[in-house]
Amino acid sequence: DTEVTQTPKHLVMGMTNKKSLKCEQHMGHRAMYWYKQKAKKPPELMFVYSYEKLSINESVPSRFSPECPNSSLLNLHLHALQPEDSALYLCASSQGQGTSSYEQYFGPGTRLTVT
Amino acid sequence: KQEVTQIPAALSVPEGENLVLNCSFTDSAIYNLQWFRQDPGKGLTSLLLIQSSQREQTSGRLNASLDKSSGRSTLYIAASQPGDSATYLCAVRSAGNMLTFGGGTRLMVKP
Numbered sequence: 582d583t584e585v586t587q588t589p590k591h592l593v594m595g596m597t598n599k600k601s602l603k604c605e606q607h608m609g610h611r612a613m614y615w616y617k618q619k620a621k622k623p624p625e626l627m628f629v630y631s632y633e634k635l636s637i638n639e640s641v642p643s644r645f646s647p648e649c650p651n652s653s654l655l656n657l658h659l660h661a662l663q664p665e666d667s668a669l670y671l672c673a674s675s676q677g678q679g680t681s682s683y684e685q686y687f688g689p690g691t692r693l694t695v696t
Numbered sequence: 697k698q699e700v701t702q703i704p705a706a707l708s709v710p711e712g713e714n715l716v717l718n719c720s721f722t723d724s725a726i727y728n729l730q731w732f733r734q735d736p737g738k739g740l741t742s743l744l745l746i747q748s749s750q751r752e753q754t755s756g757r758l759n760a761s762l763d764k765s766s767g768r769s770t771l772y773i774a775a776s777q778p779g780d781s782a783t784y785l786c787a788v789r790s791a792g793n794m795l796t797f798g799g800g801t802r803l804m805v806k807p
Contacts, residue, residue: 587739612793623785623797624740671739678793684730685795689739 584608585688587672593694596662602691604655604672612678613655614685615647616671624671630655631678662695669693698723698790702798709776710806717771717801719786724764727793731760731771732785734800740785744771776805 585606594600604613612631616624629637630649644666646658655672669690675683699722709715719729728747732740744753744760746769752761759772769786783802787795 621800621802623799624795626794669737675793683793684742684745685793686742687732687740690737692737 585672585674585686587670587688587691589691590689591692591694593696594659594662595696596664598662599658599660601659602657602670602672602693604657604674604688605653606674606686607653608674608676608686609652610674610676610686611652612675612683613649614673614675615655615657616673618669618671618690620668628657629678636678659693662693664695667693667695698726698788698796700786700788700796700798702784702786702801704801705799706802706804708804708806711776711778713776713805714772714774715776715803717773717784717786717803719769719771719798721767721769721788721796723790724767726764726788726790729760729762729769729786729788730795731758731769732787734783734785736783743784776803778805778807781805 588603615627618624626639627641628647633649644661648656671690672688673685675685701720703718730745731743746753746762757774762769781804783800785800787797
């Protein structure tokens with residue numbers, strides 16, 4: 582099973598709402614990633630978790646709060662977002678992070694619209 | 697800092713043509729390079745992965761080459777079909793398993 586799943590597929594939220602995106606993998610991968618992709622742009626890395634610990638935060642605003650409850654699950658909590666945060670949010674996982682090279686597997690993404 | 701560039705940004709061809717997509721990167725210290733396909737509003741589908749020690753990889757009608765020393769990769773698509781229409785992204789993998797993406801090539805194959 583080489584699948585990364587993401588829920589929900591689509592999300593519309595107001596600027597005062599609190600919502601969460603969910604990502605799950607059952608490949609035994611120990612590194613998980615959040616990317617943000619604006620229309621017609623390449624994905625941009627937001628966060629990296631390695632062995633359930635946050636290892637990279639690419640200067641992401643605090644209104645985005647990641648959480649890794651266990652090795653299979655990655656959440657992204659959203660609060661007080663702005664309309665410019667509307668984008669496709671992609672989750673990925675890999676065997677590890679370190680200095681070795683591991684292929685990243687991507688989920689289908691969550692299309693977020695902030696109104 | 698690694699920078700990845702893809703040329704052309706957009707390409708429209710008639711069905712049946714063979715075509716080449718280009719990817720260049722500034723730092724040759726990479727572990728591997730990966731080509732992805734992305735349909736509108738969808739996630740990334742991995743097409744080919746070339747390790748830094750390899751020169752090329754093939755899968756069906758797709759062939760990807762890598763010239764690490766010159767910082768270039770090409771994706772060759774043979775006998776293009778309308779179903780090949782999508783955005784093609786290349787990404788290089790550097791230390792820490794960090795992926796750096798190019799801007800993508802939007803391909804339209806007309807029947």
